[in-house]
Amino acid sequence: MRTKTQTTKQADLTRDKLLEAAFNEIHRYGFQAASLSSILANTGLTKGALYHHFPAKHDLGLAVVDEVIEQILAETIFIPLRDSPHPIKTLQDILRKKRGKPDIVELGCPLNNLMQEMSPLDEQFRHRLNALMQRWQDTLADALRRAQKQGQVRKEINCSMAALFIISAWEGCVGIAKNMQSAKTYQQCFDQLIEYVSSLAN
Amino acid sequence: MRTKTQTTKQADLTRDKLLEAAFNEIHRYGFQAASLSSILANTGLTKGALYHHFPAKHDLGLAVVDEVIEQILAETIFIPLRDSPHPIKTLQDILRKKRGKPDIVELGCPLNNLMQEMSPLDEQFRHRLNALMQRWQDTLADALRRAQKQGQVRKEINCSMAALFIISAWEGCVGIAKNMQSAKTYQQCFDQLIEYVSSLAN
DNA sequence: ACACATCCATACCGACCGGTATGTAATGGC
């Protein structure tokens, strides 16, 4: 998605339509199995439009990562965590909010899906996905450290390692629940994660 | 893999070769992107052999789950956990053993890879993969309960929920490390998991 | 030793894939 403040020309709108449709297709079928024809059918556009905005399918996929997925993470996780004066509470709020939206169970986490599929196969995908993961971990670790200074997290906790584990368990929960296609499992697993976060305080 | 005790005829050997090559191909590229031509090239066999033993690619994939992946899990996890008189120690041994083999970082967990890719798309895959996951959770939960009776696990712990979370975090760790392509991250994350397991005792 | 099922190789097929070449309509600067 482009920056929404600038004057949205028609061309940018079509580009956004392509990105959104590509995101949905990739989210469901993965990047490799994503069909350009299906994406175009869902947008009402044609190959002329697609290859005008993107030189190849590969670049379309990278753009989905850089723009669509990045924005989702920034909005729901990065920004709230970074701006919060009460990091632990904010983290728990985020987790509870995610817990309350089990619609993610059907198709899983878009970021994790792409990581699992593409990281061993494509350097450029891996690089971009890894950068997002690193941002996630750094943001979360920093939030934990701030909470630590406030006395909300035990001093012996290694915040970087804890952040890494939280994200891993997070993605793990979503993945397992997605396999089971069970919102109940999703919430049970997420409750354990929330409990783990609480155990960091003590 | 067939039961190895029975007289391995030539036909069974070719079937096993197909299964092994299919397993490797699927492990690297996923099921959908797995190329039958590549599999056959790696075995030196032809389509005649493949479609004699398996009616379709779909069935080949299911056989990989039912036979190859099932056996890996049974050997390294299910059987050791089930037969152990000291479940917690055995679990920690298993985790440490997995920690010591970071080669899984390159391609990730075959079971989890397939779950993430196929569970939303194919009922039969999902059903089989889910059954393996359920066996895993049940086996682990039962081990934790036995440890609980021995006083090795706190009584207020819900063993089913703990098992679910351990497996989720487990798969999560492998997945994150696979994206980072970092054995160090893998081991750091796994250390956190091992620590969590220890925290169940206390 | 003969009949027959098993086992596997070869050749081939239609479908769909990502990608391209080319034409045309809309847009924006002057």
Added chain:
DNA sequence: GCCATTACATACCGGTCGGTATGGATGTGT
């Protein structure tokens, strides 16, 4: 109002995919 550039549509291409039809080699029971 003219023109060049942008923004798309249409038609088409080679390649790879999973799958099939057929024939020959290899056991296997009797």
